C-alpha cells in the first residue's frame with residue numbers, strides 16, 4: 001500500500017482490523033470501477049491473515065461514508081453488455097466481503113448511498129452515527145437506474161419487501177433512527193464512539209439478529225400470493241406515477257421478484273442484466289446529464305473569477321406568500337438572520353407563520369427538536385419600519401407587483417441601509433432596469449426571481465440588467481445557492497426565461513380549450529407527456545389573474561404570439577382566479593373527493609365552449625411543447641439564457657419539464673431540428689402564425705446543427 005491507496009488496513013491490538021476507505025484528492029468517497037483490483041487484493045490480504053479476528057469498514061472522510069458510485073464511467077460503456085459487466089464485477093466483490101469468515105461490521109458516518117450502501121449491506125453488521133449528515137439510501141432510480149451491485153437482493157432481506165420497494169422506487173434516504181427502525185442498521189451511536197462500538201461488535205463475532213417483521217408484514221410477504229399482491233400494487237402505483245415514462249422502477253420490481261422467486265444467483269443475474277440495459281436508455285442518459293449539469297452549476301459563481309461578497313444579514317421587504325417563503329429558506333437553509341419589513345403587522349405575522357408551519361411539521365415528524373425549531377424561528381424578526389436594516393448586506397424585495405412601489409423600495413433602501421447593500425427584486429414581470437431607473441447605485445440592483453412555493457421549488461432566476469456589477473451577480477448567486485436553489489443567470493427582458501417559455505405553452509392549451517377540447521383531456525395529455533400537472537391545472541395553481549397580468553406585458557414587449565385569448569377575461573370578470581379563490585377551471589368546494597379533481601363545468605358555458613374531444617393526446621402535447629421549445633431557442637438566440645444547459649435546467653426546475661427528456665434543448669436534439677421545424681410549419685398552416693419556427697431554429701435545421 002502506498003500513499004495513493006484508496007483502501008488501508010489498520011491492525012489493532014485487540015485483533016480487529018480497520019479497513020479505511022479514503023479516496024485520495026477527493027472531498028467525498030465515491031466508488032469507481034478502477035478500485036476493483038485494489039479492493040480485491042486488500043480482501044485477499046485479509047483472508048490470508050489468520051490473526052485478524054474481525055473487520056470494521058469505515059471512511060477516512062469526515063463528510064461521507066461512501067456517497068455513491070462515480071457514474072461518469074457509465075458514459076464510457078458502448079454496449080449494455082459492458083454496463084452489465086460493471087454491475088457483475090461490483091456484485092462479485094461485495095460477495096467476497098459477505099463470504100469472509102470473520103465478522104465484518106460497517107461503521108457508517110455521513111451519506112451512505114447507492115454503491116456505498118450496497119457495500120455496507122454486504123457486511124455482516126451495520127451501525128451508524130447519530131449525526132445529521134448520516135443518511136442511508138439507494139437513489140439509483142433517480143438516475144434512471146437500479147442498484148446494480150446486489151442492492152435489489154440484499155435490501156429486501158434486511159428490511160422486508162414493502163420497505164425495500166418503497167426505498168428503491170423513490171430513492172429516498174433514511175435518517176439514522178429510521179434506518180434502525182427499518183432494520184438496516186443494528187445500532188445508532190454518537191460519532192465519537194462509532195469505531196469503538198463497531199470493534200466491540202466485531203469482537204463478539206455475533207451475526208446480526210434477523211429483524212422481527214410485524215405480523216401483517218410477515219403474513220403478506222412470507223407467501224407467494226401475498227408477495228404477488230405487493231408486487232401488483234407496486235406496479236400499479238409506479239405506472240400511475242410515471243405514466244410509463246420511466247423504465248427503471250419496473251426493472252427494480254422485476255429484479256427483486258426474480259430474487260425472491262428463484263434465488264439470489266438468478267436475482268443477481270437479472271439485476272446486472274437490467275442495469276446494463278437501463279444504462280443505455282435515453283431516459284437514464286438524460287437524468288445523468290441533468291445530474292452532471294447541476295453538479296457543475298454548484299461550482300460556478302455566476303461570473304467567472306468573481307468572488308462573492310460576504311452576506312451575514314438579509315432583509316426581506318413584504319411578508320406575503322413569497323416574502324414568507326424567502327425568509328424561511330434564508331434562515332433554514334442559508335442559516336442567516338432575516339429581518340422582514342411589511343407595511344402592517346398582518347404581513348409580518350403571515351411571514352412568521354410560514355416558517356412556523358413548516359418547522360412545526362418537521363417537529364411533528366421528529367426531523368428536528370423543538371429547541372431547534374425555536375432557534376430557527378428566532379432568526380426571523382419583523383418590523384414595520386426600517387429598524388434593524390442598517391446591518392443588512394442584501395435585501396430581497398417581495399412587495400406587490402407595482403413599478404412605482406418597487407422604485408420607492410429602492411429609494412427607501414438606499415436611504416436606510418449601508419452603502420453597497422444589494423437590492424434583489426423578486427418581480428415576476430417588471431424589467432429590472434426600470435426598477436433600478438432612479439437608483440443612486442444601479443450596479444447594486446438585480447433580479448432574484450423565485451418560484452412558488454419557495455421552500456419547494458428548486459430554481460432561482462438571477463436577472464442582471466445592463467449596469468448590474470459582477471460582484472452583485474456573484475454575491476446573489478452565492479446566496480441563492482446557500483438557500484438551496486439552483487440559480488441560472490438570465491438577461492433582463494420581459495418574462496425573463498421561465499415565464500417567457502411557459503406563456504406560449506399555456507396560451508396554446510387555452511386555444512385548444514377554446515376550440516372545444518375538454519379540460520381533463522388537455523391536462524391528461526401533458527401529464528402523460530411527463531409534466532407534473534397539466535397546463536390548465538397549472539393556471540389554477542398559479543392564479544388565472546397572474547397569467548392575465550403577465551400576458552399583456554409579454555405581448556407589448558415581445559409581440560403578438562404572446563397574446564392570451566380574450567375569452568379569458570370572462571373568467572377574471574367572474575372572479576375566477578383559481579385555487580386561491582376556490583373558483584377556477586376545477587372545483588375546490590363541495591365534496592372533498594372533488595377538491596381540485598373535477599372540472600367546474602360552468603367554465604365551458606362561461607367561455608362559450610361545447611366540450612367535445614376531437615384531437616389526439618399526441619397532437620395536444622406536441623402543439624404546447626413545441627411552442628415552448630421554439631421559444632427556448634429564441635431565448636438562447638437572444639442570449640436570455642447563457643447556454644442550453646441553463647435553459648434545460650430552468651425548464652425542468654422552474655416548470656417541471658419532464659426530466660427524462662432532459663429539458664427543451666436536449667429534447668430538441670432527440671427529435672432533430674428538421675423534424676421540429678417541419679412540425680411547427682405544419683401547425684402554422686393549420687392553426688396560425690404563432691407557430692412560425694424562429695430563425696435560429698430554421699438555421700439549425702438547415703445546417704443540421706444540434707444544441708449539445
Ligand code: NAD
Pocket residue numbers: 317318319320321322323341342343344347397398399400401402405426427428429449450451452542
Ligand atoms: P403578496 O400579496 O402575498 O405579498 C405582498 C406583501 O407586500 C404584502 O404582505 C404587503 O403587505 C407587502 N407590502 C406592500 N407594500 C409594502 C411596502 N411598502 N413595504 C413592505 N411591504 C409591503 O404577494 P406575493 O405573491 O408574495 O408576491 C410578491 C412579489 O413576488 C410580486 O412582485 C410578485 O410578482 C412576485 N412573485 C410572485 C410569485 C407568486 O407565485 N406569488 C412568484 C414569483 C414572484
